[in-house]
Amino acid sequence: MKLGFLVDLNLCMGCKGCEIACKVENEVPLSSWRLRVKYIDIGTFPDTSRSFTPLRCNHCENAPCERICPVSALHYLDNGIVNIDSDRCIACAGCIMACPYGAIYMDPESNTADKCTYCAHRIEGGMMPACVVACPVEANIFGDVEDETSHISRYIMEHQGAVQVRKPEKFTDPKHYYVGGGNNTLNPLAHERIEGYGLFTNITTLKHVGDPNHSMLDRFNPFGHDEVDNDSFMDFEQQGQDSKNEKGGH
Numbered sequence: 048m049k050l051g052f053l054v055d056l057n058l059c060m061g062c063k064g065c066e067i068a069c070k071v072e073n074e075v076p077l078s079s080w081r082l083r084v085k086y087i088d089i090g091t092f093p094d095t096s097r098s099f100t101p102l103r104c105n106h107c108e109n110a111p112c113e114r115i116c117p118v119s120a121l122h123y124l125d126n127g128i129v130n131i132d133s134d135r136c137i138a139c140a141g142c143i144m145a146c147p148y149g150a151i152y153m154d155p156e157s158n159t160a161d162k163c164t165y166c167a168h169r170i171e172g173g174m175m176p177a178c179v180v181a182c183p184v185e186a187n188i189f190g191d192v193e194d195e196t197s198h199i200s201r202y203i204m205e206h207q208g209a210v211q212v213r214k215p216e217k218f219t220d221p222k223h224y225y226v227g228g229g230n231n232t233l234n235p236l237a238h239e240r241i242e243g244y245g246l247f248t249n250i251t252t253l254k255h256v257g258d259p260n261h262s263m264l265d266r267f268n269p270f271g272h273d274e275v276d277n278d279s280f281m282d283f284e285q286q287g288q289d290s291k292n293e294k295g296g297h
Contacts, residue, residue: 049108049127049222050165051192052176053199053210054101058186061086061099068074068181069103072166076156082161082178089231100232101187102130104150104163105213105221112142112151120160127165127222133159147293164187192222192274202226 061084069075069082082103089096105277106129113121113129120135121142143160147240166176173182179187190199203210203224212221213233214260228238 048125048191049124050106050170050197051127051222051224052103052165052226053188053202053226055186055188055202055226056098056100057226058184059084059099059101060184061097062183063075063279064183065101065187068177069163069166069252072169072177074153075161076250077153079154079161081152081161082159085233087165098228098232100225100228102148102213104165105219105223106165106267107150107219107221109218109220111145111147111217111219112180114142115145117141125169126170128170130162130164130167131162133157133161136160147219148221150291199224218284242279 053286063084066080066082066084070080073081075081082101085100085102087098087100089171091161106127108127110121110123110129113123116122118135118137120132120137122130124130131189133154136155138160140160143153146162151160153159154161166174168265169176176187176189179189188199188202190197192200192203194200195204206226209226211225211228211233212220212223213225221291225233
């Protein structure tokens with residue numbers, strides 16, 4: 048048995064239900080994610096579209112994170128899942144640097160590495176991963192890729208030529224597949240960014256970097272930068288103090 052995951056990007060509608068289900072099921076801390084749904088906008092107005100891509104651990108058959116771990120905290124289960132033992136983890140972050148998919152994070156509460164495990168605890172009990180159960184359009188397909196009669200194997204055979212993986216050039220042999228979405232969805236370098244624009248707005252530049260002669264004192268200077276020196280500033284300070292005393296200030 049070798050478990051794998053497939054996402055049909057033609058069905059995914061970006062509801063992020065899988066994100067929330069994963070976070071709740073695995074008690075993932077705030078600001079951390081085992082699973083996230085990325086989106087990109089393609090085209091220019093009015094001919095535009097938005098594509099969603101769920102991203103999680105790829106459970107590679109040739110996993111660099113498993114090889115680099117010095118204490119075997121990352122290890123293979125018999126079903127092919129790349130699992131992680133937080134009790135063994137020494138937080139060296141080697142796996143985080145080795146993973147080409149950015150799928151591993153450091154848990155801020157336990158200070159140990161963590162990632163998607165295909166909900167291995169649920170699999171052991173005969174249940175599906177939480178994200179599969181939560182998907183309202185059944186875009187997440189999970190099962191044994193070595194069983195020709197399984198749903199995921201039949202799905203792969205039916206979509207031969209259209210099945211993709213992320214970063215095949217890394218030769219990690221990922222067991223996480225995608226159908227649909229195109230190259231722009233899975234390859235960040237393939238997505239065209241219009242020159243002069245960032246994610247939300249037009250990119251502009253400052254007309255000048257700044258005046259090296261300005262200082263923090265200029266924030267309190269009512270005379271202008273060219274009309275004051277240290278002595279005149281001290282006179283201004285004294286005038287302000289006298290005015291404050293006249294008004295009964297403390």
